[in-house]
Amino acid sequence: MAGSNAQRAADTPVLEVSRYSLSYATPSGPIHALKNIDLRVAHGQTHGLVGESGSGKSSLAWAILRYLPENAIENDGRLLLSGESLRDRTLPQILEIRGRRISMVFQDPSTSLNPAMRLGEQLSEVLIRHRGLTVQEALEESEAALARTGIAKPRDMLRRYPHEASGGEKQRVVIATAFACNPELIVFDEPTTALDIITAQQILELFNQLQDETSISALYISHDLGLVSRVADVVSVINSGEIVESGPSAEVFRTPGNDYTKALLGAVPNPKQWLGVTEPPSEAPALMSAEGITVEYGRQSLLGQLLAPKPTHLGAQEVSIEVRKGELVGLVGESGSGKSTMGKVLSGLQDFDGNVRFGDRNFARLAEIDRTYRRAVQIVFQHPDASLNPRQRVREILSRPLKLYDIVPREQRAERIAELLEQVRLPQEFANRLPHQLSGGEKQRVAIARAFAAEPELVICDEITASLDVSVQASVAELLVSLQRQTGTACLFITHDLNLVRQLAHRICVMQHGKLMDAFHRDDAEGPDRNPYTRALLKAVPPPASQAA
Amino acid sequence: MPKAFRTAAGMTGLGLLLLVMGAATLGPLLAPYDPQAFHPAARLQGPSAAHWLGTDQFGRDLLSRLLNGAPSTVFFGLGATLLGVGAGSMIGVIAGTAGGWIDSVIMRILDGLLAVPELLFTLLIVTFLGGGMGQAMLAVAIAFTPGMARIARSSVLSIRTREYVLAAVARGERSPYIVLREVLPNAVGPIIVEATIRVAFAIMIGATLGFLGLGAQPPSTEWGLMVAEARQFMFRNAWTVAVPGVAIAMAAMGFNLFGDALRDSLDPRRSS
Amino acid sequence: DDPKMGGTLKISHSTRIATLNVLSLSGPAEYPVIDMAYSGLTRIGPDSQPMPDLAASWEGSPDATEFTFHLREGVTFHDGTPATASDVVATYEAILNPDIPASAASVLNMIDTVEAIDDLTVKFSLKTPFADFPTSTAHANARIMSEEALAGDHALLDTVVNGTGPFKMESYDSARITRLVRNDDYFIEGKPHLDAVEMHLFPDLAAETTNFLSGDIDVMLLVQQADYERISSAPGINALRVPSGRYVNVVMRFDQEPFDDLRVREALAYAIDRQLLVDLVLEGLGRPAHDNILSPEFKFRIDTPEKSYDPERAKALLAEAGHPDGLKLDLVASNRPAIRAQVAIAIKQMALPAGFDINVETMPHDTYLANVWRKGGFYMAYWGMQPTEDATFNLLLTSNASYEDTGWMNAEFDALVQAGRSTTIESERADAYTKAQELMLAELPYIIAFYEDVLTASKEHVQGYTLNPINRYFYLENVWLDE
């Protein structure tokens, strides 16, 4: 269907941006967020806007909606909606346009919906505002609009509060709101990023379906090339505020003309491209095996039970996972499926029932986990900002494991720290820095270095790339693999990114609702005996951009 | 200087604080007269060249008394807060790090103490301790303890689940290292901010106790007491009341503004 | 002008009326209430002499050991029951009962027996001669209560008032207003003039003053020195300044160092500028005293030599007593009322040049009562004026005084006081009291720097309002409103 609407483009584009520049005044000088942007969205067309974090995508959206912060400075470039200049409008006029002629869908439905208002009111208020309906009419209309988004019991949903709906349901409400007044243009700013893969896939399908039905033009913003390739007719690639390449999406993806676009495409994980340790030691003996691990959250003291009993909750149920020497095992699953719970159990942070066997020793609960085990199993966390003590310098952070386990004599510590920094490809001077003086990727490298400093046998990586940019993601993943190759350390790699894990892992375990659903060798990923849930997951993953096109 | 202090409010706070702390440390040396000396010929006068801020009932120089009373007033606030914050943080940190039943028991007791309004609590304690500056200070400290403990505990709890602390636990670090090096240095922020604002509050409570006759006692030059002693002359010479009254407000305001600026500088989300 | 009848008199006061139990009450605002509601056998008049009250007349035996009182006829309590001799007997028996806390007990403890001769005659036999007995029966806490009330639950005495005074209790709210209304059956024909009296409580002095000046309060019971000038100069207000024998005294224990040495006590006496003290602390509303516990209002008061402020002499005396480098002392004062600490602080400053380095320690009144009063060695006390010489001496200074707090214990002094009370011959009494005062001034058990005037104020339309220097008798039955 992509491209089918492109032919029907009317003469006047719905949106025309020309020579538009925007900068933000800051105490340390202006930040040029948008430079001479030229962009046209034709009638009924979906225009994708792709770029890294900070490239200026949202800035353009705000500019179109005339919702700029006070420190924004614009040049005299043009922003035209169906030929009418948006920049000449007074605020009351803009208020008439917003929601009626242009509407917007945001990244995170849980923050863009008012927690204290029923979903029905939030949907119907645009209808009341812009179409002058009565409350009753607006509610009926809302119900119909919600039904179109595929919600089973729309009347019921209208009466709920945001916290009573799932992320997917909330995003459907937001989308229904955006389509409610039949606007000329809808701006989507990463509408699926905050959702889990399967839901994201459904939302994407919904978008395509509604787009077909209404032929409303859309500006679709995303950092995910694969995703944009599935919805956009035309795509523009933006880098540091400049549009570096623009054209029909099929062309751009197949034959990227610009280096930046190429780099962007290259950084997208491709499951077919094996990055892992070349010799998967599949015959190696089990290093660690977790057997029947169950974690019950919310257990209370006797006093607590008396005063304020709360229900308990199973974070993991009878999960068994095995990691062999030198192996990289991927652990995937949607949000809340219990991946981190397993990571915490195995790194000795969470009490459990069941048995963890490590080498020839058994551990049946948290209290039995001792320092020998802790030294041998290290963990790296998701958030680079939170995983380093903000008050310790990199040197101190890296020297801790060396000191604690007496890995090298005191005199050689400085030298070893330099080595570690080199291994994670950071300059030696970084030893003197404080965490806030590092970028996210650099912080994550320090965290990895700290884990490897203890010379562990197993490293648990809990979503270590999730909060990094695509390009940085790839280099961190690559770094991990190269360290693994050098040291022979085994790794449990927790992630929700199936494409990524298929590039790295020898074996993959899939979790859902605290249970282990599936475990398979990477080669069997598309095999016939896969669990249905695994299949759904794999299907939901956007195929890498180059293939989609 | 952190950005939050470069605002008008931050600068005012810093200025007031410097003024008040200066008075508290150097005040007695700067006083132009003996604060207790009588000048019978010049009693209950307004500001004059000889007595910049006027004189009281005994013809004592108000400026000298103000400067002389600065240490007892300000250090009362600091001392009471320090004691209360110290004890409270200790309890809070113990509860927060120990967890389990120790935490439950401590929290239940704290809940109990927090059920009594703070000034009432202070009054009860100070009456039973027998009044006086030291007693009042202890009472304020005791009254502050439960609130501070709660703040310290929640601060510790929020730090305790940070990933770098988890990393230290997973690495096999021993508890003292985790508490002293990983948790505490990062948990003190909110505690210090709260403490600064509480100094203002302690100064106000201390002055109130002095005013009620339960805190500082004559011939102390504590500011609340000065207000109390001067009240009977307030219609004859409003200066006798206004001078110490405004001084108390300024001291409290200094700590309030400073505390807020400190909070803003620690919390970028709040800085405007 | 002829007194006009009717109207409500509003009196403001700043201390609570906590109880109406005649036997034990002691608050400054409680006295006017019982003075209105109750009568004693006798009452102290504005001239400080005993005057008839419930007793129309009385006579004593020449040796002053037997006194007979003749009650008025036809007097009834507010509830209508007749007031007779048996009520008087019951009241005095209650006062003397050791199980009942009674403030008048220490003044009346010389009573041996009290008996009703008939319905209207009561006879007292005393253990020891006592010439001032009719003054003692005027004690403010010795008002006559009904036998029935005394036989009942004593807890009721706190709130239920049934007296024979000119006003009846109408409502009693200890936190706000106490209201009394005219007793139409009062035993003095034509009195009281007022329909009602209201006592309004203002715990904050500033609030009280402002309300008196700008509100509808008619009488401000007690005026602070600081406000006196402002109040007296306000239009439409009569401020009343009654010279009184009320004093603040410095207690120096004879049995503790360094005040066991007379020279040290004298040194301190010379180190105080008494006129300045009056000016600074009392705003001039008092008279310098030169350590005589008896003020000029007392009949047998002697001319007292003046002690001028003489730090040099004080210093010399200190040196003589073995303190050539001066003395460091802790002087304790309770914080209520503030005058105690003020005098202490003034003394500290004045005595500096004489070599006294006095550290004033002020403490809350409860702590003071529990820990210092009658225990400490050097502290500030504060007493109201007593009705007689004998009462004054026996309150504090004789060896078996009720509140003996100096450890002076002088047998000669005791004998002189005893001699003064046991005769009714004026010249003998004058002689005994003169010698007693001379002895006291020589031995210097207390430093008494000034006598404090009693200050009160009323609006101009209030007529006939006066009070007694003892500040326990208010004669409100004479007051009328000229509106």
Next chain:
Amino acid sequence: MTLGYLVRRLLAVVLVLFVVTFAVFAITMILPGNAAVMILGEYGTEEAVAAMERRLGLDRPWYIQYLDWIGGILRGDLGQSLRLSLPVSDVVGDAFWNSASLAVTALASVTVIAIPLGVLAAIKRGTVADLVIGIFSYIGASMPEFVTATLLLIFLAGPALGLFPAGGFVSPGESLGGFSSHVVLPAATLGLILTAHISRQVRSEMSEVLSSDYIRAARLKGLRERRVIRRHALPNSLAPAVAVISLDIGYLLGGIIVVEEIFAWPGLGRLLIYALENRDLPVIQAITLVLATVYALSNLLSDIVIAILDPRVRYA
């Protein structure tokens, strides 16, 4: 919010109160001086004090006194005031209603003034209005009640203006006008510091809400600013404001002690000071109980209000 939750909360309140009374009782017993000494003052000879102690029942061992007192409480009898010779329930009951009239007036006017002020400051962030409100709230938050009260007395009740009575109380039942003129200054004194605090909190909550994604979303729906503020922002910033107000009630209950003393308001605060000075234990106990109960209940009430304002909050 379930019934079970409410019952548990109330039980916890009772438990807390029990601990509080026990502590108060125990401490009074350790220290020198008692009601008998205080009643008799300097006229208390040893015999008189002993007699008074017998009369008041203070000669019994402390635990007997406590058990006796607790027994009374369980029967609904708060005992007899030692100093005022009236049933505690009468004394404290009257004072309670008087205090309540002051506290409610103060709190109501504070709420009415502070919330709009805070909202205004947040909307007009960075403008003169915001600055003025900010200055006002810092000054307000830094003045102890006794200073505010004294200054108000000098300037508004003093001889120069004499706008309001300098103290005293008229019950609203007697004369509403009289009550109003008397309540102005004490309520203003109490109100100043609370207004300062609450408006500051509302401002910061409101600012935070105004910068939230859902407000942005609401604005981008083209809604008028009035609706954005009233329907979207206000309810969300009110819930935290209610939490602050309920905490401030604790402060109010403390402040009332000083204010009542200065303005001669015959409420619990003044009664408390009087009872403390006189070691009138049953009254102290009763007032502590009443104030702690009011505080606990107001916290509970605020939790209920918050649960109504914020549908996310659920107590079980």
